[in-house]
Amino acid sequence: MAEGVIKISEAEEAPYLPLSDYDFSNNDSRLIQLGYKPKLNRRLGVISNFAFSFSIISVLTGITTLYNTGLTYGGPVVMTYGWLIAGFFTMTVGLSMAEICASYPTSGGLYYWSAKLAGKDWAPFASWLTGWFNIVGQWAVTTSVDFSLAQLIQVIILLSTGGMNGGGYRASKYIVIIIHGGILLVHAVINSLSISVLSFFGQIAAAWNILGVFLLMILIPTVATERASTKFVFTHFNADNGEGINSKVYIFVLGLLMSQYTLTGYDASAHMTEETKDADKNGPKGIISAIGVSIVVGWAFLLGITFAVTNIPYLLSSDNDAGGYAIAQVFYQAFKNRYGSGVGGIVCLGVVSVAIFFCGMSSMTSNSRMAYAFSRDGAMPFSSVWHEVNKQEVPLYAVWLSALVSFCMALPSLGSLVAFQAMVSIATIGLYIAYALPIFFRVTLARKTFVPGPFNLGRYGILVGWIAVLWVSTITVLFSLPVAYPITKDTLNYTPVAVGGLLFLTVSSWIISARHWFKGPITNLDI
Template sequence: MDGSCMLGIFVLVILIPAVAKERASLEFIFTHFNTDNGMGIHAKAYILAMGLLMSQYSLIGYDASAHMTEETKNADRSGPTGLVTAVALSSAFGWIFLVALTSLMTEDIPSLLDPGNDAGGYAVAQALHTAFRRRYGGGAGALLCLGVVAVTTFLCGSGCITTNSRMGYAFSRDGAMPFSRFWYRVNKQEVPFNVVWLSVAVAFVMELTSLGSQVAFQAMLSVATVGAYIAYGLPIFFRVTTARRSFVPGPFHLGKYGLLVGWAAVAWVALVTVLFSLPVAYPVAKDNFNYTPVFVGGVLLLSVGAWVLHARFWFQGPITNVDL
């Protein structure tokens, strides 16, 4: 799936600049701030901070390598190698794709976001439509490009389902989920079939909220992203603090740079957590209110409460199936 995603991005990176008869300047791509955004946000520093969040939506999920290590050979090396490779490839290809896409922004940005344009206010689709119309007189090619994006997104979703199901399997194996015995079952192919479909059902229900409220849907996306980063950050934080001297590194480690990289990661997670909690529009109203801190706080409160009041009395930690 990752190879297909990379192939789709590679095709678009070549196709988009080749089709465009007009391209934005490098100065526009790397220095322009869209202060006329209709969101009431005009400070360039704030716009930059909000822009950083878009990278966080894409630079996520690379922990899939960790979730799949039980199904790989030489997991102590292949798992970390896969994680680092995923970060490097996501960063490189994502940056190149964004540069190629931004080069199409030759119109004024408010017109790209105008709900009355040919793409209904979807800026990327409108930019692609304009590029193909100028080159070929029609926008059919834009639909092809969007189709590539849609397929790539679907494959990313499939990857998320895979990793979610493996996490659900691990939690149920350890008895940490309701009805764990049911979710823990695997079929003849040793696939946790029940929890796979649980992941599909949860994803489907979450997607349905976008039909009723974009605010709620965006809040769930932010909560999922913030929650994932907090989940990434906490083990690193404990690694560089309480477990600094007792931690036993595996075959793949960063050596003397481990603590430095660890603290940098903790600082970055703290920064993006704050950024995801900031208002995304001014003045703040019920239609644009950022519910992320409310939902994240609620999840943390429920999790900590469940641990203090119940789970700490019976949960013994992950079940090991390998003698150490």
């Protein structure tokens, strides 16, 4: 064993050891302390690390995808104030994750944290549960993002050929799934390139998201011939949702989904730490800055677009030019009413499409690193394959696995979009459960033993952690509530079915098999 390298058992007793205690001259020292041999190329700085999380959060993606939901359940009031509410509580989750990331900067991220914080007796099960919720949640994010891009491309084609009212071409569900597969293929090819190339794309993605937000939030309401009043944007509550729900509180709660769905994916900064310089500092910075910047630019984007909203029922109607795709109709209508042509609106949708493309690309990057780390610890079938890296130090097989799984997760859309929604609901609830588990262990089992890294919340760590855990518990219940009445097979909210099914499979596989052989994170050092 190299001089200065400690055994993983010793690392467990001292969760964070000052780097000054060891004679290491490179950024891999903390990773070695945690028990892992460095295999990935450490090229990312704090900006690049931030860019991956920021481009996965991608306010242009989340808001565009679920703008219909925001308009339906509460409208401007829910979107304007709900965004800030979700943003505040999301920041508490991010701060707690950043504190843990500073102590354990590994690609495994959440599942590794759970293992270290749950204690020796609970470590294997805590790691198993967190890891599977995390990786399936990430696959669901990639699925929902790339499928949303395929749907938006369908709408762009529809509008480009005349729209619903002009005999435009509307692609079938089979064409949409083929487009989805093509997008995943391109993302897999890009993610097969070196980390320096991915870093370059990631920074472009971050810049595109910021510039795109400010361009559209100014351009759309400026071009629109009819604009909403300030009173409408900040006080109008849409209770006429047509879903049989009359309680304003209930409606407000359902409308929060748009904001909370958007503000996910920032665990990417943790999964990229083995490729980040000064990871115990820059990983936490990436998480916090990605959330903070997203909250600000996302709110600005929401306000700008909502000032161009004047007729909510028409925007949600399947009879409009965009076939009921609300934000596409807003863009198209703004230019068509002023210039007699909606081409400018289609170009604006193209700006959004590029942002969604980058979002899916970065999401697959995060997926592959999680699969690489999880299989490195033997948790996945055929683990020896998924943690192999190529000459460019990229986990190539994990990349293509992520693409394949994300394609398969979209296939239920061919039968029913309701079934597809059940699958991708894991992207919000499932992923947030994975976020909350290590935080829960941090404020309970590891309350007195956790030793923080360079970034920490000090005496406020426990309080912030409990707020984060309670928020995730709350949205898990709220987003599982029925979204329409009467409840039928077409209106049932399948979120509890999907998330409950994942929980059942994860726990049952543990009881039947994994408890006999999975021991949690294991060292791969040659000791």
